[in-house]
Structure formats: C-alpha cells, structure tokens
Amino acid sequence: MSAPETLHSGIVAPQGVWWKKAHKAEKTWVAISFAWCMVLFAMMPLWHFKGGQNPSGIRGRVDPAAFMTRTQEFINQYQVGEDNGIPVVEPPAGADVYMIGMMWQWRPVLRLRLGAAYTLHLSALDVNHGFSLYPVNVNFQIVPGYDYGLRIVPNNAGDFRVICNEFCGIGHHNMVGKVVVLDSAAPAMPYLRDSATVTTAAPDTAKGGAR
Numbered sequence: 001m002s003a004p005e006t007l008h009s010g011i012v013a014p015q016g017v018w019w020k021k022a023h024k025a026e027k028t029w030v031a032i033s034f035a036w037c038m039v040l041f042a043m044m045p046l047w048h049f050k051g052g053q054n055p056s057g058i059r060g061r062v063d064p065a066a067f068m069t070r071t072q073e074f075i076n077q078y079q080v081g082e083d084n085g086i087p088v089v090e091p092p093a094g095a096d097v098y099m100i101g102m103m104w105q106w107r108p109v110l111r112l113r114l115g116a117a118y119t120l121h122l123s124a125l126d127v128n129h130g131f132s133l134y135p136v137n138v139n140f141q142i143v144p145g146y147d148y149g150l151r152i153v154p155n156n157a158g159d160f161r162v163i164c165n166e167f168c169g170i171g172h173h174n175m176v177g178k179v180v181v182l183d184s185a186a187p188a189m190p191y192l193r194d195s196a197t198v199t200t201a202a203p204d205t206a207k208g209g210a211r
C-alpha cells in the first residue's frame, strides 16, 4: 500500500518536474564532463614527468632576510658595475647565482655567459612577485620564504628583461630587472661605461617592509 500524497518521508520520492529521471543526453554530458575532469586531473602528474612544466630544480625554505643577506654577499663578491642604482654582477661559470625580488626591483643585474651552467636562486623579500624573463617564455612565481634553485644554461645571447607579473603594489609596473647574456668570446666588464661608482652597501630594505 502506498503512502498518502500529503505525507512526506525520506524514502518516498516527492513529486515535481525536477525529479524526473535525467534525460539520456544529460547523462551523456555529465559522463563526458566527468571523463574530461579525470583527463585533466591525470595530466597534472603527467606534465610533471613528461612535459617539463614544473620547475625541476632545488626548492627549499629560506628566511627572506637571510636570502637578502646571501644575495648581498653574492653582489659584493662579483660586482662589476652599476646600472641605474642596481648592482651589476658577473659570476663565474658554475656559480650559485642569486636574484631577489622586492618592492619594486630585482637585484642584482646579472651578466651571464652563453653556454655556461649556473644555479639561479630566486626568492622574494617582502611579498609575492612574478619572474617573467622577456622575450623568452620563462615564468616563475617568486614567494618570500622559498628558494627556487634552477639549473640554467643560457642558450641565447642578448639583453633580457625580468618583468614582474604578479601585482605587488603601487610600483609593480616599474619592477623591471635585467639579465644580460654575453657571447662566450665577449670581453669581461664592458658594462662599466654605465657605472659611475661601484657600491657594496646593502640596500635600504625598510621601505619595502609592508607585509
């Protein structure tokens, strides 16, 4: 015997147009969507191993102030000039190279050699920044507290710009850094034409203190 129409219980299906059985086409689309979700889900790990999509270098925690100090030591060690107040550094092949993003600059300017291998360490001092190397398509999220160590071998000579692609405050649009890749035969330090003085003082980091 069936329950009266007025009585509702959890085991009796209430009446209503929404309760009609799903149309075959609807079921098909749900199945297609689900299958596609699974494909995209599977591609995340697949890309990691097959597509070269994820940074394959060293990732570790680092205190932002300690990274700043290490970067300054690196600058003191290999500085060859200055460009608009930013130190220009030319490390030897095989060196650990440091670049830090902060509101609103990239330090230092790097001079690298074509075909030489480096370990490029990237981190941020204050807030998230985005490392975009133009015109080549290299993009990284630079997060304070994390050191991204990338093993790189520059394969194109020329001037490259580091554009911040993560909104980081009022000076975001001016946050442009520089990487110069020199042909292996180019003489060392022609860059000094741009530098009035070589400073080794640590930058004033207090201005970027908002967190």
Ligand code: CUA
Binding pocket: 101, 102, 103, 104, 128, 129, 130, 164, 165, 166, 167, 168, 169, 171, 172, 173, 175
């Ligand atoms: Cu740094 Cu935008």
